[in-house]
Amino acid sequence: MIVRPHQHWFLRLFDWHGSVLSSIVFRLSLNLLMSVAAIIGYPWYSTFGIHLTTAPFSLIGVSIAIFLGFRNNASYARFIEARTLWGNMHITQRSLLRQIKCLRGISEAQVQEFIGLQLAFSWALKHRLRETDAKADLARLLPEKWHNAVLGHPMPTSQTLLCMGEWLAQRRDEGLVSDIVWQSIDENLSHLSAYLGGCDRLAGTPIPFAYSLILHRTVYLFCTLLPFALVADLHLMTPLVSVFISYTFLSLESLAEELEDPFGTAPNHLPLDALCVNIERNLKAMNNDFPLPEPHQPDKHFNLT
Amino acid sequence: MIVRPHQHWFLRLFDWHGSVLSSIVFRLSLNLLMSVAAIIGYPWYSTFGIHLTTAPFSLIGVSIAIFLGFRNNASYARFIEARTLWGNMHITQRSLLRQIKCLRGISEAQVQEFIGLQLAFSWALKHRLRETDAKADLARLLPEKWHNAVLGHPMPTSQTLLCMGEWLAQRRDEGLVSDIVWQSIDENLSHLSAYLGGCDRLAGTPIPFAYSLILHRTVYLFCTLLPFALVADLHLMTPLVSVFISYTFLSLESLAEELEDPFGTAPNHLPLDALCVNIERNLKAMNNDFPLPEPHQPDKHFNLT
């Protein structure tokens, strides 16, 4: 995610790192080349009765814009849903700890143990979504007694949740938690299960592949043919207008593709590292467990992972 | 569902299996033929005062794009809802097992019995949605003592849910489950009932048939008449532009129709087999019931059913 301090509208026009420009610059160059080819070749190939006009390209262009609008909506909705799932995780983790801390007769060690399980869950989910190794973080965060149950298990995230349920059942056995209170806390554990399942669903089920493919193809074919349609009217201005239109379509198509899977580490993806640290900071602060870990800071391009 | 490893943007342009291209190639050929007919026939039929121009086709084209955008939204929303229902089923099944496993005094055999009912429910729903025979899977998964109640019944999915309620009531009779805990678990059974009902609703109530029909018709008539509108301007380029525009409209119309019923086995449908195995793997792993069944893998065209 890019977290940019407020920028003057003029400077923003020339911002390089923020946009997806770097990923489409090669394709825009191709479009520029095509425009030059159209200008040079026009007098020659038009003698064969080969000519393209703007009118049908206007039709196809507006249609593609409508479909691209649909694709951007779908991708953005996935981005927002992913962010909301992580936001709700933070909320639920905070509520869980409030419920635990307001129990009577619970020891500080037990609270610490539960916080460890909470944090292990968040970090394990992050590693699962980014397909990185969760071992180090789990070993750091998990209380000793739960190492066996989780560390060697093929599904550490789901297993950590089970351990939280078991921790709660043990408190019920000790009489610290009545059935009613168990119900309230258990409901929050089910919410954590829902966030895990929701993230899994987003990560495992992309937008139907044919949408990406059809739009990818039509956008490219459109941009490739566009200079030949413009050249009869615009002559020397063809490259400018053609690259401008192509930039609009290619960059939005490219951004929609990037947002489709919001759990990666590209500039417009969610800053899962920073979110995990935020949860850790909040839970530790609630337990007066200072000093807190430092919050993650954006790098010099304002990027936060 | 097609699960494709990351593809270079250039290669993606020529991907055959991913798109719905195979299902519309015949109709595109018709459009090509029509374009050739338009080029050949133009000098002749224009002498009769019969000519079509681009302007009204631009109007009708953009209008169809707007309505097609609406139809794609509706179909995609059904696809997403179906996927979310199955994702929520996974979540609820996991929460149910957590609640059961954290009961005190429950025997391993009883847990196994409940897991059997859980899995039977998922597989029965899959068979119901794909209209295949659930017998073999039910016989494999259901605990012996519930065979009678479910196997001969006309509605095995709904009946399995009733058996889960009965299993729970028996545990309440044995004093393992208090009223409060029963309430929490019973609420999750109601959620399973909601997923069954939600899938039934999607499968049983298509998008109002007239929408499909009106758009199907207008898209086809549009594509058929298009070459005759383009030929006066584009001459020899008519086939290229006409097939391009037709591809955009026909492929999106065809994809919207495919996504409308997301429970089938076409390339863009939901991978219900893989989802059922995922649930099975997760529940068995939670119960340390190794080895787990193998997860389903996409075939060589990256297709997952």
Add this chain to the structure above:
Amino acid sequence: MIVRPHQHWFLRLFDWHGSVLSSIVFRLSLNLLMSVAAIIGYPWYSTFGIHLTTAPFSLIGVSIAIFLGFRNNASYARFIEARTLWGNMHITQRSLLRQIKCLRGISEAQVQEFIGLQLAFSWALKHRLRETDAKADLARLLPEKWHNAVLGHPMPTSQTLLCMGEWLAQRRDEGLVSDIVWQSIDENLSHLSAYLGGCDRLAGTPIPFAYSLILHRTVYLFCTLLPFALVADLHLMTPLVSVFISYTFLSLESLAEELEDPFGTAPNHLPLDALCVNIERNLKAMNNDFPLPEPHQPDKHFNLT
């Protein structure tokens, strides 16, 4: 609702009963007449300096398409909401019966009595929404002892719900239902109240009348003037293109109007009869109350009411 078996794309083009074509065929004929009038009158009235061109009609056409897209969205959302309310009713009725059947000490007669109240509620709601007489169905379904309370009452649907609450309170008096279990079952009664209220809201509050009126008017004026705008360019092809464009706009406007009130008996309305029978079949099957009533079948035009 039209439930059509899968149709070849070519045959679908000529399907008559599925679309709203029958309801707009008169208006399309008017449009055809207008086109002929435009062709015949064009040489004469253009001498008076009266002429229309395509450009402003393109603007107004695309604008109307956008607003029509909005109207279709609104109507379709009502259709989907209505269907979801009925789907949720099925879900809740099934969950209610599961909760009742898993009570201990309840007699078969008491379960039968409750099922009667459940079914009476569904059928009463159907009659309410279609403004038909519920007497016969209520007399058939309601248990004897509730006849007095419901049959002469001015609001039988709401009253049936009250009887279900009273039935539940009687079981609580008998000690079959604890407060907690009462809470779970009572929540489902509140859900039934919500479906009744939701359907009432849809039936009683149409889309603001001015929307229908403005779009109805602009679509008709547009279609009426269209031939005169097309005739200068298209001459003899005017009727074909004009009727084509009018068909797209008129049929979508007409369908949006039909879907706005989804509780009727027109081809694209909800099959409330079939839904009621489905609920009846499911509840009776759960109680092993065979033989089940036959499910409703579509008529020869694939129509299901």
Add this chain to the structure above:
Amino acid sequence: MIVRPHQHWFLRLFDWHGSVLSSIVFRLSLNLLMSVAAIIGYPWYSTFGIHLTTAPFSLIGVSIAIFLGFRNNASYARFIEARTLWGNMHITQRSLLRQIKCLRGISEAQVQEFIGLQLAFSWALKHRLRETDAKADLARLLPEKWHNAVLGHPMPTSQTLLCMGEWLAQRRDEGLVSDIVWQSIDENLSHLSAYLGGCDRLAGTPIPFAYSLILHRTVYLFCTLLPFALVADLHLMTPLVSVFISYTFLSLESLAEELEDPFGTAPNHLPLDALCVNIERNLKAMNNDFPLPEPHQPDKHFNLT
């Protein structure tokens, strides 16, 4: 709200009272005048090199249509949300009374007292939203013993809700309501609080004022300049086409503005009076408190307030 019996499509074209036509007829006359000015002035001012063409107006027109579509969506969503809040209030009031009536040992006078508080809440909310004086209705509906607490209070709606909570606490004191039953009923009181808050939010926070302003301005400037852009092509037909296009844009802009605040008494606003009477009728019928008050009927223009 306008509740119109089914109208033939032809008659509907000439319906005056249903649409917002009356509120824009002056502005349409201005547009007509402008068209005439354009026709008369065209030969003269075009000699100065002042001319407008359709092409840029097509661009601006379609853009405005898109933004107007957005504004209509936002206004309509507010209308729907307002209606749903009132529909949900009806649902919750009915569920509350069912819960109260199924209590054991409660006296008829106590039920009457609670119904009085329920009705006072609905009517007080209506008066609050329409900024009318609630005194008379509150004095009519409120039970004597709550007059003091509510009638002189600056926030009678919120206060009535508090009285319902107090009524419930008194029943808990008397042992008629257990903690569990209190929880179920109290949850419904919180729902009433949510409807009050939701309506307050809609009434107090309009769509950001700049949206209204920007669209208001652009629509008017567009309609004013339009005749000058059309006159070169359409000559004598300019007034017809210009007024037609202006009608579409102005009427939808005007309707969006009307729907933005759905609690007024204009023709397309919500019939809060009728809704309040409906709730009153339903609650009294549930308590067999006949005769019921008469339902409100639309006036001769089919208007219901």
Add this chain to the structure above:
Amino acid sequence: MIVRPHQHWFLRLFDWHGSVLSSIVFRLSLNLLMSVAAIIGYPWYSTFGIHLTTAPFSLIGVSIAIFLGFRNNASYARFIEARTLWGNMHITQRSLLRQIKCLRGISEAQVQEFIGLQLAFSWALKHRLRETDAKADLARLLPEKWHNAVLGHPMPTSQTLLCMGEWLAQRRDEGLVSDIVWQSIDENLSHLSAYLGGCDRLAGTPIPFAYSLILHRTVYLFCTLLPFALVADLHLMTPLVSVFISYTFLSLESLAEELEDPFGTAPNHLPLDALCVNIERNLKAMNNDFPLPEPHQPDKHFNLT
């Protein structure tokens, strides 16, 4: 937020303070200059074969309108979500106090203490979202005994919530609150946690930066090039039409950017100060704690912060 009394449609056209006009007036002037440059330079630069036509600008303009429509939707959804979160906070705070006040045996001092914590939470969240110093308000509102826990803490909002949980646990210890009642009240505390988390999510995660950037760029480039495309057709009318089109695009782009972060103090932002005072007034009125603080009033430009 701008709260304007009803304005005549004509006066509204010239309203200055309401719109975002002030923030784009410089950019519109640039556009005007560019138009003049286009008129003056046209005869000269067109001799070099440099010319732009309206057709491709129509295509790009409509496409930008579609994407801008998407961006406005996204920004407006954030504004609405933010407002709804604050509205729901008001609702939950009112329900919480109703639950507290209906407890038996609770002292007035304890209620006052809880109200203090409630108000401190709202004000602390406001300060957090606007990044202002919460100290003064917290010191004013917090009961003495909670000063230590909250005032020096790095996360005062989250900490206040924890104190509310602790307050509730103390009442449970005193026997004033049973487990069931604790559950109902604790659920509302979790809701407060959700509003805090939701606001944090909106404030911390802007719309993906690349969207802002791409649209910002394309809108500006479009407006800059537009006069050169219009001049060939419109000559002296170029400035009027060009500034008109630019106004529509720039103002909507600018407004979308303003609404994206709704917690600021610009004219179209949420009036958090007024909302906090409203909550304070409502809670104090419920406790008959008169006189109430004065409600905030809009300034002379109808602005409310």
